[in-house]
Amino acid sequence: MTKLRHRDPFATRRAFLETLAEGDEGFWSEVVAEGERIPCWTREFWTSRQRQASSLHEISYRACYKPQLPRLFIEHLTQPGGRIYDPFSGRGTTALEAALLGRRVAANDINPLSEILARPRLTPPDPEVIEARLALIPQRGSEGGLDLSMFFHPDTEAEIRGLRAWFLSREQRGELDGIDAWIRMVATNRLTGHSPGFFSVYTLPPNQALSAEKQVEINRKRAQTPEYRDTRKLILKKSRQLLSDLSEETRQNLAVAAQDPRFLTGDARRTPGLEADSIALTVTSPPFLDVVQYAADNWLRCWFCGLDAAEIARGITMSRTVDAWGDTMQDVFHELFRITQPGGHVAFEVGEIRKGTIRLEEIVLPLGIRAGFRPMGVLVNEQTFTKTANIWGVDNNAKGTNSNRIVMFRKGE
Secondary structure, three states: OOOOOOOOOOOOHHHHHHHHHOOOOOEEEEEEEOOEEEEEEEEOOOOOOHHHOOHHHOOOOOOOOOOHHHHHHHHHHOOOOOEEEEOOOOOOHHHHHHHHOOOEEEEEEOOOHHHHHHHHHHOOOOHHHHHHHHOOOOOOOOOOOOOOOOOOOHHHHHHHHHHHHHHHHHHHOOOOOHHHHHHHHHHHHOOOEOOOOOOOOEOOOOOOOOOHHHHHHHHHHHOOOOOOOOHHHHHHHHHHHHOOOOOHHHHHHHHHHOOOOEEEEOOOOOOOOOOOOOEEEEEEOOOOOOOOOHHHHOHHHHHHOOOOHHHHHHHOOOOOOHHHHHHHHHHHHHHHHHHEEEEEEEEEEOOOEHHHOEOHHHHHHHHHHHHOOEEEEEEEEOOOOOHHHHHOOOOOOOOOOOOEEEEEEEOOO
16 A cells, blocks of 8 residues: 655644644634633635645536635644545535545535546546547437527537437446546536536536526527537546646545545435544535525536436425524534544534625534534634635625635544
8 A cells, every 4th residue: 555645734632723823814713602612713724726726626516615625624633544524525625635635535415416526536547548438439419308509509419418328328237437437527517617618608607507598598698609619629628637737646645545435425414324433524514504506506417417406406405594504404413423533523614604694603513512522613714705706796705605614623522
């Protein structure tokens, strides 16, 4: 087995907290929960520049956090070989960052699309292998079903249907291998977007797909019609981008993580696939009440991968009230306590919603304490907003989910 290299982690919880408190930048305050006074640190804890992270992360997904967030906790609170978990995995940011850093992986999401996007990046193939497999896939697929003419040129749509038919057929016969899975992951990510690097005509940011009716309206307002996109060329181009900065060390780390990953699809409140006391660290960001419609955003991706978006939507918890959201998260915390090893940690990112009027850390702290965890503190990461955040009307750190608020817990003293 490859010897894993890593930065020296903080030895103890006390050292980690003392490090957070160091420096003149930012400020310190307190939050009271269950009769305890809990420290809160506010400053920039990591760079806001996404591209300082591994190129392998460049898969778009609605409401995902930057890789620098899980990296902070993985490097400082775990050792190589420890298993890192995300119960609301999304595109797999925590899982991939854990693998890149030589940790073992566990990830869960109610949407099977999560595993489709995450697992293939643990075993990235070489571009030459990808190109050879693309040459075997039929150029055209049968017409029928959904009307996608508002998104794609007829020839592009035919190629997309050909790709879809190949993957579904291979999967049904049990022949879908790692190369197919990689190509499917990349193609799923390239379906719709706002540049010629995507299969579609111009649409909203690439982390969601509008309804057909909304896309027709965009096309009318912009006086645009879908142009032909060479899907194979774009898949290969995106693959090269994803693989562009992988070093031999990170490839070795990925190979180690790929030996025993745990990818689960289901309710985060019940994870029988994870043993008690097996998780060194959980880093996650749960659904924020009813702010993001995850299934609706991914309907086209689900269609491409042969998934039923409506059925998935029925399983996603989109609580409309804080009390209902808290009841669900309380059960999640009880399950996290079961699977967290003694001395292990949870970093629970809750953002800010509804123009800062709801501070979910004040809800989450009692939930973790009641489940048996010890609170370590709250980190508020201040950062410059990204272009995507500004598209959604986020204009300062007090009003948007791009402002990270992370509640930290520890199991045991």
